[in-house]
Amino acid sequence: MKVLLALLLLFAFTISVEASACSATSHAEFTLQFDHYWNPDERNYNGDKCDDFSACEYYFIICLNTQTSTDPCTIGSFTTKYWERSQNVSFSIGEVMNSTSQTNPLNFTIQSYTGYVNLHIKVMDKDYQDGADDLLDTFSHGLYLVSGAKSQYRLEGTRPIIKKSFLSFQAEVECCSQWTGSNCNQDLNSCRSNPCQNNGTCANTGLDQYQCTCPSDYTGSNCQT
CATH class of the missing domain: 2.60.40.3510 (Immunoglobulin-like)
Incomplete structure (x- = not known):
């Protein structure tokens, strides 16, 4: 059953990839x-x-x-x-x-x-x-x-x-x-510009919103201090 489910998911994923020309x-x-x-x-x-x-x-x-x-x-x-x-x-x-x-x-x-x-x-x-x-x-x-x-x-x-x-x-x-957006000009990937400094990890939390997880030696909204 698990194998069948995995195959169905793979098939659905393949269709979705082929259906879009987006790069x-x-x-x-x-x-x-x-x-x-x-x-x-x-x-x-x-x-x-x-x-x-x-x-x-x-x-x-x-x-x-x-x-x-x-x-x-x-x-x-x-x-x-x-x-x-x-x-x-x-x-x-x-x-x-x-x-x-x-x-x-x-x-x-x-x-x-x-x-x-x-x-x-x-x-x-x-x-x-x-x-x-x-x-x-x-x-x-x-x-x-x-x-x-x-x-x-x-x-x-x-x-x-x-x-x-x-x-x-x-x-x-x-x-x-x-x-x-109506003209597809609103970026859903707020992490695209790499806002987290000093090897911080970025996670999208909403439109124009993100959260940085900082290494232990750094703090701040962008791990800048």
Whole structure:
């Protein structure tokens, strides 16, 4: 019975580790769940048909950055696999999104979250005829997200033709385990700055609170005397 319980606990721990993309320096995790893409009449950015002899082969290039960043992909970037469809792509939960077996939804870590994420997506058509992939449409949107609240979006593409394309998705930000607050900027680890001096041992006792256990030769709140 004890062995079975230990295995169950190990299995649960393994799932929790794999489910989060947070690293030691990350404040938050951004989750992007693709739902649906519509492309009426299989048109590209200029209004031409995708291909003469086959359906569009869609893939998506994703770029994420912060509000003040000049780097276009500060948070991260991702290129998906190809989908061969006629006019739309429906994405399922757990669907493999690229050759490295990353699945929908996609997870990105954020070092310092300000409450805002810039999302940029290019929709491309894989062209096997002349080797030059065609741009189908672009989507750009600023996402204001409070930690723990999932939001749904349906965006219209930017291409300058009558037949517009649309992309629907869901987005969410969750704080990593050592951070809290609406923007994940409150540190739950009050010992992170190593406040205990002279080899004192630090223990977290609450938000912005800690307690030092001092060696026998030292006293004070930070073992400083």
